[in-house]
Amino acid sequence: MDMANMFGKMREMQTKLKEVQENLDKITAEGESGGGMVKATVNGRKKVISVQIEESLMTKEDRETVQDLVVAAINAALQNVEIKSGEEIKKTTEGMMPNIPGLDLSKMF
Numbered sequence: 001m002d003m004a005n006m007f008g009k010m011r012e013m014q015t016k017l018k019e020v021q022e023n024l025d026k027i028t029a030e031g032e033s034g035g036g037m038v039k040a041t042v043n044g045r046k047k048v049i050s051v052q053i054e055e056s057l058m059t060k061e062d063r064e065t066v067q068d069l070v071v072a073a074i075n076a077a078l079q080n081v082e083i084k085s086g087e088e089i090k091k092t093t094e095g096m097m098p099n100i101p102g103l104d105l106s107k108m109f
Helices: 003-026 060-093
Strands: 028-033 038-043 048-053
Touching: 003 038, 003 060, 028 060, 038 060, 048 060
Parallel strands: none
Antiparallel strands: 028 038, 038 048
16 A cells, blocks of 8 residues: 555545544433433533433432432433444444454544
């Protein structure tokens, strides 16, 4: 492979990786806990977008329960978005890299 071709492939890879990063902002996943009483939504960059808490949980006595449910919902959402993001990264970068066992580009983002 000549150097010009190799640099062309590298530029193409940079473009694809930038596309992946932009797409991660658009991917969202939801997690819930307490039978749906608490819901959290995160994006593909693993940032929390929203938390919804059912009004019936908003009592002083339930404060610790609500806190635990929020953490559980966010963790569930993060787990769900990791799966979605991995699929998106794999789809976008397919064919760009040789099939190297153990190479997981989704861990780069």
